[in-house]
Amino acid sequence: MDKLKKISLDRDLDEHLYTQLYNSIRDLIINKDIKPHEKLPPIRKLADFLDVNNITVVKAYSLLESKNYVYKKIGSGTFVSSIEEDNYVRDLERIDDEAYEDIRLMDRGQIEVRENMINFASATPTPELFPVDDFKHVLNDVLDRDKGMAFGYQESKGYFPLREYIVEYLEFYGIDTLIENVQIISGAQQGIDIIAKALLKHGDNVIVESPTYTGAIATFQSRGAKMVQLPIQENGIDLNLLETYIDKYKPKLMYTMPNFQNPTGYSYSMKTKSELLELANKKGLIIIEDDFSTDLNFYTNENATLKSMDKYENVIYIKSFSKIFMPGLRLGFLIVPISLNNEILIAKQTSDISTSGLIQRAFDLYLRKGIWRKHIKYMNEIYKERFDIMVDSLERYLPERTIFSKPLGGINFWVGLDEGFSSKELYSESINRNIAFVPGGIFYPGEVDSNFLRLSIAGVYPDDIKVGIQRLSQAITKCYGKKDTRIQKKSTYRPIL
Numbered sequence: 001m002d003k004l005k006k007i008s009l010d011r012d013l014d015e016h017l018y019t020q021l022y023n024s025i026r027d028l029i030i031n032k033d034i035k036p037h038e039k040l041p042p043i044r045k046l047a048d049f050l051d052v053n054n055i056t057v058v059k060a061y062s063l064l065e066s067k068n069y070v071y072k073k074i075g076s077g078t079f080v081s082s083i084e085e086d087n088y089v090r091d092l093e094r095i096d097d098e099a100y101e102d103i104r105l106m107d108r109g110q111i112e113v114r115e116n117m118i119n120f121a122s123a124t125p126t127p128e129l130f131p132v133d134d135f136k137h138v139l140n141d142v143l144d145r146d147k148g149m150a151f152g153y154q155e156s157k158g159y160f161p162l163r164e165y166i167v168e169y170l171e172f173y174g175i176d177t178l179i180e181n182v183q184i185i186s187g188a189q190q191g192i193d194i195i196a197k198a199l200l201k202h203g204d205n206v207i208v209e210s211p212t213y214t215g216a217i218a219t220f221q222s223r224g225a226k227m228v229q230l231p232i233q234e235n236g237i238d239l240n241l242l243e244t245y246i247d248k249y250k251p252k253l254m255y256t257m258p259n260f261q262n263p264t265g266y267s268y269s270m271k272t273k274s275e276l277l278e279l280a281n282k283k284g285l286i287i288i289e290d291d292f293s294t295d296l297n298f299y300t301n302e303n304a305t306l307k308s309m310d311k312y313e314n315v316i317y318i319k320s321f322s323k324i325f326m327p328g329l330r331l332g333f334l335i336v337p338i339s340l341n342n343e344i345l346i347a348k349q350t351s352d353i354s355t356s357g358l359i360q361r362a363f364d365l366y367l368r369k370g371i372w373r374k375h376i377k378y379m380n381e382i383y384k385e386r387f388d389i390m391v392d393s394l395e396r397y398l399p400e401r402t403i404f405s406k407p408l409g410g411i412n413f414w415v416g417l418d419e420g421f422s423s424k425e426l427y428s429e430s431i432n433r434n435i436a437f438v439p440g441g442i443f444y445p446g447e448v449d450s451n452f453l454r455l456s457i458a459g460v461y462p463d464d465i466k467v468g469i470q471r472l473s474q475a476i477t478k479c480y481g482k483k484d485t486r487i488q489k490k491s492t493y494r495p496i497l
Contacts, residue, residue: 018059036082118468121436122459138365154357158184162364174308183334188320198347207254211443236268259294260410263454281312293410300408313337386457393469413455423453433471
């Protein structure tokens with residue numbers, strides 16, 4: 001309690017006592033007067049010591065926990081969090097409460113879109129792009145045709161006619177497979193989850209691109225896997241470094257998005273793809289290929305999937321229909337090497353038995369009628385318009401010392417602030433201008449800040465893109481003018497550009 005004698009509460013101030021207590025303990029933590037993992041006094045004991053109500057201490061401790069200065073152990077008490085020397089200083093006091101809550105939501109894969117907000121954060125298509133009328137017709141046709149059978153359980157592997165047609169559908173992507181290798185899933189996220197459930201044990205190593213998709217991070221963390229982060233560059237990954245990591249860490253899996261990666265928009269060169277497959281075969285490495293947005297190809301002929309080049313059956317291919325058709329379908333599929341079929345099927349059965357029979361039957365009819373070809377063409381036209389406006393706006397309005405690499409397709413842009421500036425703090429400034437984006441630190445395992453941010457064109461209309469980038473650029477310029485917004489310590493987790 002001696003260290004807490006420095007705490008001074010003034011009842012004559014307008015500021016609440018719990019806020020004063022929060023500020024005092026926070027300062028003790030930042031100044032290392034209270035050491036990481038040191039236990040704070042019990043609520044009642046501190047309340048008696050300071051002559052305040054228990055609720056005052058409860059509120060102060062809760063606020064400290066919400067800002068990550070402390071953590072609780074059930075039955076043991078409240079302890080000081082560790083601020084690692086190799087991490088950015090995460091002084092979230094410089095981020096207002098609204099921005100803080102947004103970032104916490106993003107870390108859980110959500111974003112609250114407020115009225116009149118220009119939403120560069122969401123990767124979900126704007127609603128008018130959904131093929132509602134076409135899907136309404138096929139739903140009615142299925143109900144007329146199949147009656148009550150449409151609502152029954154399907155086999156866990158998926159509705160057979162749909163799996164049959166997916167084999168034909170995949171010819172469009174140059175992928176040759178068999179019906180027995182097709183596993184229907186309830187979206188790409190479930191695909192990652194059942195692969196992890198089937199093939200990983202607690203403590204296994206998984207290689208992931210750095211940065212990478214937040215849903216994959218969450219899944220691997222939930223399985224107790226250790227993520228080995230492999231920096232992604234504009235033309236892919238460093239295969240020499242990958243081989244070193246394989247030899248050192250003996251990973252069970254590698255998770256990758258080789259075309260228009262999320263969040264960076266980068267794509268592997270054909271040479272990198274080919275050599276990756278050879279290395280995987282040589283080392284016995286299983287690759288998870290998440291085909292996030294190969295369909296949205298605007299300026300390259302090198303968008304072949306790894307699976308279309310996979311001669312050795314080392315690639316598990318994930319394809320979701322969310323970004324091209326409708327997110328709410330919660331429908332996708334895996335192409336699984338025959339040797340892994342049983343493990344994957346068992347994991348699917350324990351997850352949700354089977355994916356919605358009605359949706360599977362309706363989508364099967366949607367595919368068989370050939371409507372999907374028309375819709376993919378339509379989506380390409382819509383997204384290419386947004387893509388080109390975004391490129392022009394970034395080139396025209398981003399202030400000096402701010403960089404971005406033009407992707408060749410997809411929906412994401414990876415923008416870098418000047419070295420040392422925080423995209424989390426920029427977010428706090430940008431939402432005052434009704435602009436939302438995703439701070440780059442969200443795409444790394446652990447508590448990381450970053451000077452990068454992801455902008456997506458999926459949820460923003462063409463007329464808003466130019467205005468949004470102008471406002472964002474004004475926010476960046478204002479941040480550059482604040483000398484105290486520079487990050488004081490650099491993270492070891494950095495994207496290589």
